[in-house]
Amino acid sequence: MFVSDDLQQRWWNLEAKLVERFGKKPDMEAILFLIGVQEFGEIREKFTKEQKQDLMHIAVCHLFSASGYYELESVDEDGWPHYKQLKQMPDMTPPEQEHFLKDHILLYFDQNEF
Numbered sequence: 578m579f580v581s582d583d584l585q586q587r588w589w590n591l592e593a594k595l596v597e598r599f600g601k602k603p604d605m606e607a608i609l610f611l612i613g614v615q616e617f618g619e620i621r622e623k624f625t626k627e628q629k630q631d632l633m634h635i636a637v638c639h640l641f642s643a644s645g646y647y648e649l650e651s652v653d654e655d656g657w658p659h660y661k662q663l664k665q666m667p668d669m670t671p672p673e674q675e676h677f678l679k680d681h682i683l684l685y686f687d688q689n690e691f
Contacts, residue, residue, distance in 0.1 A: 584676055587683050594691065608682060612636035615689075619656060631657065640681040641666070 596602050603611070613632030614620060616639045624632065638647040638660035650661040669677060 584679060584683075588679050591683060591686055591691075594686075605678070606633060609633040609636040612639065612682070612685060616658060617656065635660070637678075640678070640685055643681060643684055 592602055610632055613636035616635050617632060635658055641647050646664055647660040647662055650659050652658050
């Protein structure tokens with residue numbers, strides 16, 4: 578499958594860049610955390626476990642906003658973005674979900690010129 582092969586190659590290229598930048602290969606949660614921190618806009622020395630989960634949620638909402646599933650609704654007084662779901666996510670198998678997420682992550686890094 579050409580599309581999957583292309584997606585996989587682009588994913589490996591991104592992983593290689595992240596390894597070069599951070600010194601080790603990040604897993605999916607680490608990549609989502611990184612995107613969440615970027616979108617939150619505030620780097621802190623320490624985040625609580627709940628804040629880390631919130632940052633990954635922010636990342637997913639931001640990523641899927643590119644396809645019209647979410648939109649930024651507001652930013653609270655502490656600077657945390659809040660998203661509103663616009664439409665239901667399509668039914669997908671676990672491999673399809675992974676490809677969907679990876680494709681959106683790759684789009685994010687392309688748009689942010691990483």
